[in-house]
Amino acid sequence: MKLRHLILATAAVAALSGTAQAENVLKWGANRDIGSLDPYSFGDSFTINVLNHVYEGLVRYNKDLKIEPALAESWEILDDQITWRFRLREGVTFHNGNPFTAEDVVASLTRVSDESSPLKGNLPAYVSSKVVDDLTVDITLNGTYPLLLNDLTNIHIFDKEWMTENDTLMPTDVGAGTEGYATYNANGTGPFIVESRQPDAKTVFVVNPDWWDEPQHNLDKIELLPVNSAATRVAALLSGEISFTNDAPVQDLPRLVAAPNVEVLEGVDLRTVMIGFPFRDTLTTGEPNPFKEKAVREALYKAIDLDLIHQRIMRGKSRIAGATIAPPIPGYVEALDELPGFDPEASKALLTEAGVPEGLEFEFNCLSDGLVNEEQFCQAIASMWSRIGLSPKLDVAPRAVQSPKRTNANTDVYTLGWATLPLLDSYSPLLQIFHSKDGNAGVFNWGGWSYPELDGLIDAAGKELDLDTRLSLQTEALQIVKDEMIMIPLHQQPMAWAVTDDVSEMPLFPDAKPRLWFARMGDGS
Amino acid sequence: MIAFLLKRTANAVFVMLAVALLAFVIFRFFGDPVEMMVNEQATLQDRIELRERLGLNDGFVTQYTRFVTNAVQGDFGISYRNQQDVMVLIKERFPATFELVLVATVISLVVGIPAGVITAVYRDSRLANILQLGSIVGVSLPSFVVGILLILAFSVSLGWLPAFGRGETVDIGWWSTGLLTPSGRAALILPAISLSTFQVTLVMRLVRAEMLETLRADYIKFARARGVPARRVQWRHALRNCLMPVITLTGMQIGNLIAFALVTETVFQWPGMGMLFIQAVTFVDLPVMAAYLLIVSFIFVALNTLVDITYAWVDPRLRDDTARGDG
Numbered sequence: 001m002k003l004r005h006l007i008l009a010t011a012a013v014a015a016l017s018g019t020a021q022a023e024n025v026l027k028w029g030a031n032r033d034i035g036s037l038d039p040y041s042f043g044d045s046f047t048i049n050v051l052n053h054v055y056e057g058l059v060r061y062n063k064d065l066k067i068e069p070a071l072a073e074s075w076e077i078l079d080d081q082i083t084w085r086f087r088l089r090e091g092v093t094f095h096n097g098n099p100f101t102a103e104d105v106v107a108s109l110t111r112v113s114d115e116s117s118p119l120k121g122n123l124p125a126y127v128s129s130k131v132v133d134d135l136t137v138d139i140t141l142n143g144t145y146p147l148l149l150n151d152l153t154n155i156h157i158f159d160k161e162w163m164t165e166n167d168t169l170m171p172t173d174v175g176a177g178t179e180g181y182a183t184y185n186a187n188g189t190g191p192f193i194v195e196s197r198q199p200d201a202k203t204v205f206v207v208n209p210d211w212w213d214e215p216q217h218n219l220d221k222i223e224l225l226p227v228n229s230a231a232t233r234v235a236a237l238l239s240g241e242i243s244f245t246n247d248a249p250v251q252d253l254p255r256l257v258a259a260p261n262v263e264v265l266e267g268v269d270l271r272t273v274m275i276g277f278p279f280r281d282t283l284t285t286g287e288p289n290p291f292k293e294k295a296v297r298e299a300l301y302k303a304i305d306l307d308l309i310h311q312r313i314m315r316g317k318s319r320i321a322g323a324t325i326a327p328p329i330p331g332y333v334e335a336l337d338e339l340p341g342f343d344p345e346a347s348k349a350l351l352t353e354a355g356v357p358e359g360l361e362f363e364f365n366c367l368s369d370g371l372v373n374e375e376q377f378c379q380a381i382a383s384m385w386s387r388i389g390l391s392p393k394l395d396v397a398p399r400a401v402q403s404p405k406r407t408n409a410n411t412d413v414y415t416l417g418w419a420t421l422p423l424l425d426s427y428s429p430l431l432q433i434f435h436s437k438d439g440n441a442g443v444f445n446w447g448g449w450s451y452p453e454l455d456g457l458i459d460a461a462g463k464e465l466d467l468d469t470r471l472s473l474q475t476e477a478l479q480i481v482k483d484e485m486i487m488i489p490l491h492q493q494p495m496a497w498a499v500t501d502d503v504s505e506m507p508l509f510p511d512a513k514p515r516l517w518f519a520r521m522g523d524g525s
Numbered sequence: 526m527i528a529f530l531l532k533r534t535a536n537a538v539f540v541m542l543a544v545a546l547l548a549f550v551i552f553r554f555f556g557d558p559v560e561m562m563v564n565e566q567a568t569l570q571d572r573i574e575l576r577e578r579l580g581l582n583d584g585f586v587t588q589y590t591r592f593v594t595n596a597v598q599g600d601f602g603i604s605y606r607n608q609q610d611v612m613v614l615i616k617e618r619f620p621a622t623f624e625l626v627l628v629a630t631v632i633s634l635v636v637g638i639p640a641g642v643i644t645a646v647y648r649d650s651r652l653a654n655i656l657q658l659g660s661i662v663g664v665s666l667p668s669f670v671v672g673i674l675l676i677l678a679f680s681v682s683l684g685w686l687p688a689f690g691r692g693e694t695v696d697i698g699w700w701s702t703g704l705l706t707p708s709g710r711a712a713l714i715l716p717a718i719s720l721s722t723f724q725v726t727l728v729m730r731l732v733r734a735e736m737l738e739t740l741r742a743d744y745i746k747f748a749r750a751r752g753v754p755a756r757r758v759q760w761r762h763a764l765r766n767c768l769m770p771v772i773t774l775t776g777m778q779i780g781n782l783i784a785f786a787l788v789t790e791t792v793f794q795w796p797g798m799g800m801l802f803i804q805a806v807t808f809v810d811l812p813v814m815a816a817y818l819l820i821v822s823f824i825f826v827a828l829n830t831l832v833d834i835t836y837a838w839v840d841p842r843l844r845d846d847t848a849r850g851d852g
Contacts, residue, residue, distance in 0.1 A: 032804070033804070035606045035607055035608070036606075036607050036608050036609070038608060041608040042562055042605070042606055042608070043562055043563040043567065044606075115574075116578070118562050118563045118567070118575065120567075120571065121563065121567035121568060121571055172603075172608040179603055179608060179609060179610055180608065183607070183608045183609060184609075198694075198796065199607065199614075199617070199796065200794070200796040200800050200801070200804070201690060201691055201794075201796040202690070225689075225690065225794075226794065227689050227794045228791055228794060228800075228803070228804075229689075229791055229792050229793075229794065231673050231676075231792075232673070232676060232688055232689050232792055232793065232794060235673075235676045235677060235680055235681050235688045236680070236688045236689055238681045239680045239681050239684055239688055241680070241687060241688055241689070241690075369807070398807070399560075399561075400557070400558075400560070400561060400806075400807070400808070400809040403557055403560035403561075404557040404560065407557075407560065407572075437569070439568055439569075439570070440567075440568040443567065443568060443569060
């Protein structure tokens with residue numbers, strides 16, 4: 001009897017959803033699922049990106065990736081230069097109806113910067129915050145710091161009352177083995193509300209009718225349908241079971257372009273693909289390390305045929321890069337983008353001059369699940385280096401295996417892709433890759449180099465509140481990186497999204513993050 | 526008999542401990558979960574502290590002992606990536622895998638047995654040859670290729686069945702079933718066929734071999750001599766005597782299917798245990814990986830032990846032999 005009720009109930013639900021066909025439902029076939037509903041639980045930018053539809057920060061990126069007010073309406077730096085005062089937007093409510101106040105901001109910042117939070121690194125300069133009045137909040141930093149707003153775009157604001165009621169004021173802690181309410185439930189201020197979630201199958205977001213902002217989208221519902229297998233994702237797009245994917249596999253693009261019901265959106269990602277060198281005294285083989293010599297790095301740079309990689313491996317879809325950052329990133333100037341010129345003969349001469357032994361062996365560490373066509377371009381580069389008389393040993397494996405080798409200096413030459421996320425500023429690679437290892441600086445300085453002059457420029461930029469002065473400092477630092485060939489840039493990699501023809505507008509963002517509050521369906525027909 | 530039971534159980538426990546140990550050794554080569562958990566901006570210090578809090582710096586023996594002690598109590602900790610209790614995660618995913626395996630098993634029997642009988646009885650007929658050829662294809666095609674071909678045919682070209690997912694599900698207690706809704710049943714068809722292809726040919730070949738043997742037996746000749754219709758002799762008298770090994774094989778293969786479902790689940794985005802495991806591997810989610818390996822090997826060991834015990838119970842020779850060996 002009970003079973004029959006269930007069947008009837010299901011039939012009723014099915015009938016209901018049948019009548020609701022006129023709704024604009026965007027079926028998003030992502031290449032993976034989000035980790036959980038808690039953006040603070042796992043340092044995963046995809047999860048944060050998806051949950052940005054539900055939770056919002058004090059500021060956000062607009063369509064041109066410029067920072068604009070969101071939950072905060074305005075801000076100023078107080079006289080002490082290290083305290084920022086934010087005036088919050090009035091009349092914003094959370095999905096559960098609670099009003100948004102300064103208390104919520106302080107509680108959220110406390111939660112994300114907690115010792116056990118894997119995301120506390122997202123607020124590197126944060127010291128404390130306090131409530132001034134209901135709609136004013138002061139954030140104190142550990143010094144003058146120009147990039148607080150960039151950091152805050154990624155810090156989602158939770159409702160304090162809701163967190164207190166559900167005992168989830170602190171982030172979940174894997175070490176202690178505690179679960180959290182926010183892992184399964186969400187309550188933000190954003191344009192969409194989480195309706196239901198089945199991990200690895202379907203997460204449904206419905207439109208928030210009480211959103212404080214004027215919606216530019218016309219969606220009623222988003223269904224996040226992860227499809228890990230690339231072939232299945234393409235099939236699902238062709239059969240119309242999904243209407244959007246933010247990962248259209250490169251090898252299937254011709255097929256998707258040819259399909260009558262699919263439109264492919266192609267662009268160039270902000271991610272710059274680079275090769276890094278070891279600066280230690282010895283190589284992993286125990287031999288003395290010649291890469292400390294600039295001439296040797298230059299030899300390896302000139303031996304790479306960037307055009308060939310662009311044409312053959314990236315199928316003409318990448319952008320050949322001379323700079324370590326992409327053109328849209330603040331700090332970029334055209335002079336940085338100058339190319340070295342492909343000249344294997346000059347490479348050989350440089351190697352001989354530097355006294356590098358013929359057939360020098362070194363490890364070349366690449367990821368099998370990292371950048372676009374990484375395995376192929378690594379193989380190509382390895383053979384280009386063989387041609388100038390070196391013996392690179394290609395080591396390709398998944399990220400999880402390679403990361404420890406890279407961070408523990410158990411390898412020699414390696415690849416790295418850097419999109420400057422989440423800051424979208426050239427300060428990000430300068431601080432995290434090119435600065436000497438020191439606290440939160442140089443975490444990705446896997447080669448172990450140290451240039452005091454460079455560090456000085458980066459440190460000065462990190463304290464400079466005037467935008468133009470700061471950017472000129474950063475450009476100067478990037479020029480040193482280029483002149484010294486600390487890392488050699490290859491290209492910005494291509495990205496491709498695809499939509500079915502019922503999606504009329506889907507802005508493609510170069511940071512590869514879908515922002516569906518700009519998407520529209522059915523306008524054209 | 527009691528000595529035999531004890532010995533079998535002890536064996537099973539030993540195998541489980543060995544699996545746990547192996548799993549632990551393998552994990553060392555899977556990489557560092559901390560690198561996957563923190564974001565780009567985390568400092569070196571943050572990473573070291575997190576590693577310490579997760580107990581990854583403890584010695585191998587300490588980690589192994591802690592794991593086994595907790596696992597015995599059914600506590601596998603919480604997932605690094607999903608931040609959920611691992612047992613709950615697996616419990617949520619088990620019904621999906623089980624239904625898939627169940628339907629695949631039914632398909633393999635319903636298709637495999639008649640096909641086996643036909644190929645045995647009408648040995649050189651055209652139909653038998655086609656079936657034989659098909660079975661070679663079935664054995665040699667990897668299941669992900671079968672899956673993608675099925676998707677191309679039935680989802681993209683014909684548009685009859687969904688390419689991925691499990692459709693609508695209905696919860697009965699903690700068990701979520703897709704068998705009660707039309708979309709759930711439709712979603713089950715392609716993955717079940719793809720998972721069962723190998724199994725179908727296995728059953729077919731086994732039935733064929735057994736049938737060829739049985740059809741030569743004296744009692745079949747006597748039945749034919751008595752005038753029993755050929756069809757009745759083949760499908761009732763002969764087939765029945767062939768089914769015992771088929772049943773044993775099917776039982777033993779359930780463990781295999783649960784393990785192989787991993788590939789099918791990835792192709793069809795079937796939200797089962799295999800899918801969970803693949804994701805756990807990508808993110809070095811050690812608690813989930815460990816629990817999955819232990820649970821799957823537990824199913825294997827339990828099925829094998831049960832089969833052994835049943836055999837011993839049915840066939841006293843096995844039991845006596847063991848009993849003598851013990852004392």
